[in-house]
Amino acid sequence: MRVDVVSIFPSYFDGLELSLLGKARATGLLDLHIHDLRGWTGDRHRTVDDTPYGGGAGMVMKPEPWGLALDELTADSPSARPTIIFPSPAGEVFRQATAREFAHRDHLIIGCGRYEGIDERVFEYATTLGEVRLMSLGDYVLNGGEVAAMAMIEAVGRLIPGVVGNPESLVEESHEDGLLEYPSYTKPSSWRERAVPDVLLSGNHAAIAAWRREQQIVRTRDRRPDLLAD
Numbered sequence: 001m002r003v004d005v006v007s008i009f010p011s012y013f014d015g016l017e018l019s020l021l022g023k024a025r026a027t028g029l030l031d032l033h034i035h036d037l038r039g040w041t042g043d044r045h046r047t048v049d050d051t052p053y054g055g056g057a058g059m060v061m062k063p064e065p066w067g068l069a070l071d072e073l074t075a076d077s078p079s080a081r082p083t084i085i086f087p088s089p090a091g092e093v094f095r096q097a098t099a100r101e102f103a104h105r106d107h108l109i110i111g112c113g114r115y116e117g118i119d120e121r122v123f124e125y126a127t128t129l130g131e132v133r134l135m136s137l138g139d140y141v142l143n144g145g146e147v148a149a150m151a152m153i154e155a156v157g158r159l160i161p162g163v164v165g166n167p168e169s170l171v172e173e174s175h176e177d178g179l180l181e182y183p184s185y186t187k188p189s190s191w192r193e194r195a196v197p198d199v200l201l202s203g204n205h206a207a208i209a210a211w212r213r214e215q216q217i218v219r220t221r222d223r224r225p226d227l228l229a230d
């Protein structure tokens with residue numbers, strides 16, 4: 001999979017060199033490119049923002065550099081219509097199902113906004129170049145799209161075959177089947193007067209599976225009842 005990220009703070013993504021995603025990049029499973037939006041500006045100040053029409057606080061990201069960036073990245077795309085993602089609090093909520101969907105794409109382009117956001121015409125223009133998705137991590141506002149972009153890249157990247165060493169671990173995680181993951185324990189069996197549940201020490205795999213399923217339902221009911229409603 002190829003992923004292109006456009007940001008005015010490219011060093012934000014240095015952390016993606018670590019752990020599993022860093023190995024995925026080194027082995028070619030994840031073809032990740034980070035671009036500085038200012039590279040598509042034409043003035044000596046490398047300006048990417050201006051005051052909003054209609055007045056109001058803050059600045060808006062200019063359409064010109066975004067248009068040039070999208071032109072170049074889509075022209076060089078391995079896909080006829082790449083998926084173009086803009087992190088936005090006004091977007092649809094990013095879920096595990098979304099990560100699974102994006103993991104089957106050949107090419108993702110992620111545009112990280114800043115300030116009061118990106119000129120709306122950029123989103124409209126982007127629809128002529130690919131599938132446009134505005135994505136939100138939740139009902140809160142961040143300073144820019146970089147944190148959300150990193151979260152989405154990690155969520156999608158770990159689903160690429162070969163990135164996670166044991167693919168069975170992906171099946172049992174939270175949200176994979178609509179429920180939260182069951183609690184996990186390791187040695188020692190007793191720690192600070194707290195014991196591991198007896199069923200996990202029994203060797204009875206059917207009983208363990210039933211207990212884990214029950215714990216998933218109980219945990220989801222207590223912490224995320226909205227998931228059970230879904």
